[in-house]
Amino acid sequence: MLHLLLPLLLFFSGVRRSRSAIVESLPGFPGHLPFILETGYVGVGELEEVQLFYYFIESERSPEDDPLLLWLTGGPGCSALSGLLFEIGPLQFDYSNSSENRPVLKLNSYSWTKIAKIIFLDAPVGTGFSYATTWRAYNNSDMSSAAQSYEFLRKWLVAHPKFLTNPLYITGDSYSGVIVPTIVKEIYDGNEAGREPPMNLKGYVLGNPVTCEAKDISQRIPFGHKTALVSDELYESTKKDCNGDYVNVDPTNGACLTDLEMVSRCLEKIFLGQILEPICSVISPNHTRLKWSRSILDETIINIVSMPQQSRPWCRSYNYLYSYIWANDRNVQEALHIREWDRCNESLSYTKDVPNSVVYHRYLSKTSLRALIYSGDHDLAILYVGTLDWIRSLNLTLLGPWSPWFVDGQVAGYSILYAVGIKYNLTYTTIKGGGHTAPEYKPKECFAMVDRWFSYYPL
Structure with a gap:
């Protein structure tokens, strides 16, 4: 060898x-x-x-x-x-x-x-x-x-x-x-x-x-219907009015836009990562938005660092705060022989x-x-x-x-x-x-x- x-x-x-x-x-x-x-x-x-x-x-x-x-x-x-x-x-x-x-x-x-x-x-x-x-x-x-x-x-x-x-x-x-x-x-x-x-x-x-x-995102409405997040009536109406295309929408197609707005309301409080959990996002200790995947739906940013613990609803994202605290600890960085860390870098200079x-x-x-x-x-x-x-x-x-x-x-x-x-x-x-x-x-x-x-x- x-x-x-x-x-x-x-x-x-x-x-x-x-x-x-x-x-x-x-x-x-x-x-x-x-x-x-x-x-x-x-x-x-x-x-x-x-x-x-x-x-x-x-x-x-x-x-x-x-x-x-x-x-x-x-x-x-x-x-x-x-x-x-x-x-x-x-x-x-x-x-x-x-x-x-x-x-x-x-x-x-x-x-x-x-x-x-x-x-x-x-x-x-x-x-x-x-x-x-x-x-x-x-x-x-x-x-x-x-x-x-x-x-x-x-x-x-x-x-x-x-x-x-x-x-x-x-x-x-x-x-x-x-x-x-x-x-x-x-x-x-x-x-x-x-x-x-x-x-x-x-x-x-x-x-x-x-x-x-684009194709991955377009499946959210059919999946929402399969999992009873979107009603039969709304799904059939959206499919008909949008001609089955939920991404490249004609801005003059008012009926489709209205349907999509109603679908968004059905999904807006649901965590994209797990449909049985609530949606929430946080600001990390260094004020970088803590978010592991990009979404077509805007998320409400909650600064949980300054929020009283007893008033916080549980969200999975809160678990991730430990990674920021741990990975940016000087003792951890010395042990791993590394420098400053961010869980997900949203400011990459990146071309898809x-x-x-x-x-x-x-x-x-x-x-x-x-x-x-x-x-x-x-x-x-x-x-x-x-x-x-x-x-x-x-x-x-x-x-x-x-x-x-x-x-x-x-x-x-x-x-x-x-x-x-x-x-x-x-x-x-x-x-x-x-x-x-x-x-x-x-x-x-x-x-x-x-x-x-x-x-x-x-x-």
Whole structure:
């Protein structure tokens, strides 16, 4: 293996080395961490002007054999620390024992690191702890972000050659539904062209994925009708008056605009991420709007920092305040070897130049890769009905009926399996009761899902 890496090592020797460190303890967590955590920066792009920050966590089961995942959080611009602390990582906040000034961490019983090694990457530049050394380098797009993430992975694997033979999966959720398949294509094409290092790419995993924002948003009204948020009468009227198009609305079509206003009133108090929860937004301690996904509906901003605690209605967003307090603590930043942090950077200089990522899924369906796509079925931001529509548009071969799968004797979701010959296969599943994104709401079910899928078992 070493002789294959020598040309690449010589090439990279002319640029700055990656900076990394092993973190053995963290403020808020009692004692030493019971897993291996490495943090660091890898320089990418021209003159390594972009410095991408990562958290790497070893598998707690069999590091030699378990798959390696590259994880990207959505946004664009939301930190990978969100995925680590609120979704699939080994740590989470202990809300019952935390206070406003003293967040406490505990272990996550359903961490995906129990079965896989995970690189949580802050991408694109300007996300989380990633930064650029010039203002020009902060200008980014879907395509350039994917290319930089691919370059990051190449350099990271050169620095960690023992993981080159592990099965590799590119994973993420929300807006990374645009970026992940683009990266997968980069890796696949790179392997075909003989680029070093060769990667043992096996497939990709996407949760609640953005694919085409306009089409994703257009599904909110049909989904609202399916879930009884919009009445039969209003749905039929809106569908008729708007000719089935709820995004590109003719401004002179008064009947359609009136219907859409009534639909907005039906949905205005509902949290887009979980239809069973109330809507609310907050101002973070540094007065940055705390919001993980963009919405066509305006949200009321509540400064809960100055609001008396006894008068606060509960909202999920309040949980996220702990991440601001914790990640911007000087002791935490010294432990992680990083600088100032923002959960979701709303001021990115970012161009969305991949209007529809289905073209990449269609390309990848001609390969021998595997794909797992999952959706929380209570997500009003990126609807499962829209995701199922674009999967069907790939015209894959259906291998079995839409059917339930179970965890502890309870329905955990409904899944369906597609394939192309004996090569490519795609599993799609809903997560019953899950929101945006599903692992935050249903960690046990999502852990069972990936544990079975990575092991090539039926859900």
